[in-house]
Amino acid sequence: MVWIENFSLNEISLIIFNIIGYSFLFFLPKRLSREVKCLSVLAGLATGMLFDFTIGGGILDYYKQNDTNRYELFDVFYYALFGVFGYFFMYFYDKLRVNKVTFIYYITAWSIVGILVQWLFTKLHILTYQNNYELAYSFPIFLLIQTLTGFYYIFLTKKVVN
Secondary structure, three states, X not given: OEOOOOOOHXXXXXXXXXXXXXXXXXXXXOOOOHHHHHHHHHHHHHHHHHHHHXXXXXXXOXXXXXXXXXXXXXXXXXXXXXXXXXXXXXXXXXXXXXXXXXXXXXXXXXXXXXXXXXXXXXXXXXXEEOOOOOHHHHHHHHHHHHHHHHHXXXXXXXHHHO
């Protein structure tokens, strides 16, 4: 593992995104139980890292994070953002009272958010595509991840409430 290849815009951006994201996480009004809040962050981390270790920097190697294909310190900051998105997904699922009718719209909206964030990350050189990977390939992956996360939230809230 490399500590830091070079300190540039992508590392500065990751620090800023983490500060903003985790500030919102701690200062938004409390809607989720402590258990669901913790599990939402862990679910975001786990799913994000799983897909990044398989299609990003692992088996398929379709993109690199930050400056190199090797893991470096600021990859941890990149992965930490998945926790924030996992929390926001469940926070707004609860706040917007998503139901069976609005579920597909919610999933689609979050998939679009994922694509926009990934596009921004390419512009900031946090992600660099390689091996003929394109941004559009991420949309079905986001649809799958968001759908599974939605089902996970439903399962969690049924277990916590009962």
